[in-house]
Amino acid sequence: MDLSYESTRGNESGVTASQAVLKGLAEDGGLFMPNQIPKLDKTMKELADLTYQETAYEVMKLFLTDYTEEELKDCINKAYDSKFDTEEIAPLSKADGAYYLELYHGSTIAFKDMALSILPHLMTTAARKNQVHNKIVILTATSGDTGKAAMAGFADVEGTEIIVFYPKDGVSRVQELQMVTQKGANTHVAAIRGNFDDAQTGVKNIFGDKALKEELEKRGCQLSSANSINIGRLVPQIVYYVYAYAKLLANEEIDQGEKINVAVPTGNFGNILAAYLAKQMGVPIGKLICASNENKVLYDFFATGTYDKNREFILTTSPSMDILISSNLERLIYLSAGCDPKENEKLMSQLSREGKYTITDEMKAFLSDFYGGYATEEENRQMIRKVFDDTGYLIDTHTGVAAAVYEKYKKETGDQTKTVIASTASPYKFSGSVLEAIEGRKEEGDEFAVIDRLHQLSGLPIPQAVEEIRTAPIRHNLECGKDEMKELVGSLLA
Numbered sequence: 437m438d439l440s441y442e443s444t445r446g447n448e449s450g451v452t453a454s455q456a457v458l459k460g461l462a463e464d465g466g467l468f469m470p471n472q473i474p475k476l477d478k479t480m481k482e483l484a485d486l487t488y489q490e491t492a493y494e495v496m497k498l499f500l501t502d503y504t505e506e507e508l509k510d511c512i513n514k515a516y517d518s519k520f521d522t523e524e525i526a527p528l529s530k531a532d533g534a535y536y537l538e539l540y541h542g543s544t545i546a547f548k549d550m551a552l553s554i555l556p557h558l559m560t561t562a563a564r565k566n567q568v569h570n571k572i573v574i575l576t577a578t579s580g581d582t583g584k585a586a587m588a589g590f591a592d593v594e595g596t597e598i599i600v601f602y603p604k605d606g607v608s609r610v611q612e613l614q615m616v617t618q619k620g621a622n623t624h625v626a627a628i629r630g631n632f633d634d635a636q637t638g639v640k641n642i643f644g645d646k647a648l649k650e651e652l653e654k655r656g657c658q659l660s661s662a663n664s665i666n667i668g669r670l671v672p673q674i675v676y677y678v679y680a681y682a683k684l685l686a687n688e689e690i691d692q693g694e695k696i697n698v699a700v701p702t703g704n705f706g707n708i709l710a711a712y713l714a715k716q717m718g719v720p721i722g723k724l725i726c727a728s729n730e731n732k733v734l735y736d737f738f739a740t741g742t743y744d745k746n747r748e749f750i751l752t753t754s755p756s757m758d759i760l761i762s763s764n765l766e767r768l769i770y771l772s773a774g775c776d777p778k779e780n781e782k783l784m785s786q787l788s789r790e791g792k793y794t795i796t797d798e799m800k801a802f803l804s805d806f807y808g809g810y811a812t813e814e815e816n817r818q819m820i821r822k823v824f825d826d827t828g829y830l831i832d833t834h835t836g837v838a839a840a841v842y843e844k845y846k847k848e849t850g851d852q853t854k855t856v857i858a859s860t861a862s863p864y865k866f867s868g869s870v871l872e873a874i875e876g877r878k879e880e881g882d883e884f885a886v887i888d889r890l891h892q893l894s895g896l897p898i899p900q901a902v903e904e905i906r907t908a909p910i911r912h913n914l915e916c917g918k919d920e921m922k923e924l925v926g927s928l929l930a
């Protein structure tokens with residue numbers, strides 16, 4: 437049986453990989469899933485000798501089956517190049533009894549780069565393959581990390597234009613500077629007078645506007661999305677789990693066939709779902725430790741079988757995990773329901789009507805590979821400090837959540853299995869909170885004074901991405917009301 441994609445809500449099937457990448461979301465509101473999860477066709481020992489790029493090909497060829505070898509290798513080589521500050525692309529660092537898989541060596545110093553540096557190439561290739569001649573216009577609402585990573589990925593990519601909206605007072609100074617200094621003639625970013633939800637709602641409304649769609653079609657444009665429900669973001673994230681296991685084997689840190697656990701700081705459930713798919717492909721992974729911050733909707737879900745978003749939204753020092761609707765969880769629900777779209781659809785419509793749903797005992801049993809945990813703000817700070825004091829290794833506030841949950845897991849279960857912790861951002865991206873954690877008090881001074889102090893204390897080189905924004909000229913100064921987003925899109929594409 438050939439691999440193709442189907443909607444988790446049942447109204448689309450037989451979709452090719454390139455069509456799924458182009459569409460992003462299925463028309464019935466569901467997410468695309470492959471109709472089977474392929475097995476790796478090389479042994480872990482064979483994979484141990486491969487580079488990141490070669491590993492990427494071995495994994496992605498199994499999912500993106502209508503891309504030719506040449507197309508796929510071309511996308512991979514354009515994505516994972518000197519934009520990353522290390523040839524290893526995703527290096528492992530051993531510290532404090534765990535292996536930190538550093539996913540922040542790309543151009544925007546957060547793990548979103550792992551997928552967003554290849555998505556533009558997958559998308560333009562998909563457009564070519566499907567005889568789409570329109571310009572592809574990417575619209576994205578961001579709370580900070582996704583917007584910059586998407587702009588960096590799509591900057592000057594032929595046949596594309598990207599427009600990002602962020603909440604004017606809702607992102608960190610580093611995040612804002614990263615966005616407003618973005619180069620590329622096809623990049624646009626606007627601050628909206630409103631919060632992240634307003635930005636997201638505005639973007640959704642633009643997607644649903646039929647008149648605008650027709651008008652853009654006349655101008656030779658069509659809208660698409662770069663957010664994490666696109667299969668073109670999920671598949672590239674599987675690669676680094678395969679690569680990490682292969683490298684542990686190559687470095688003789690583990691024996692052939694030895695199981696490892698994986699701990700992932702989780703928000704939208706994309707990163708940890710990729711680890712789960714790596715396991716299904718044949719990587720010897722035991723437990724998947726799903727780490728939440730104080731927005732612990734996933735912890736409660738794994739503990740009780742009830743997903744309930746009706747609760748207070750808490751702003752934490754790990755903002756990229758401040759999320760109450762984890763979109764990618766729908767894919768796991770679908771699998772746990774034996775790929776029954778009706779069952780999945782029933783739960784998802786309950787979620788949108790009542791804000792909650794409860795899965796059956798059988799579905800819950802299916803999820804036994806997952807361990808849900810959470811860390812409070814204080815536990816996170818203590819963990820960042822402990823790792824730094826004991827080993828000199830510095831982790832960011834998202835990785836701190838995973839490390840703290842991993843500690844709790846070990847205490848609770850006594851499980852000593854070697855563990856890979858996904859390290860999702862450079863500590864410099866959240867300098868203020870990281871410095872506060874290791875010094876035990878709030879730091880005075882502006883963002884760059886804090887960055888310099890962190891450098892002085894840790895000796896960790898300041899990434900190029902941070903040095904650049906110190907002096908880079910501001911290129912974008914658009915601002916609009918939350919009701920003016922559509923007009924702005926129209927005028928930018930005129």
Ligand SMILES: *Cc1c(COP(=O)(O)O)cnc(C)c1O
Binds near residue numbers: 701702
């Ligand atoms: C997006 C993000 C996360 C959460 O990843 P999901 O795939 O949404 O679960 C964690 N840490 C950082 C730094 C991020 O940017």
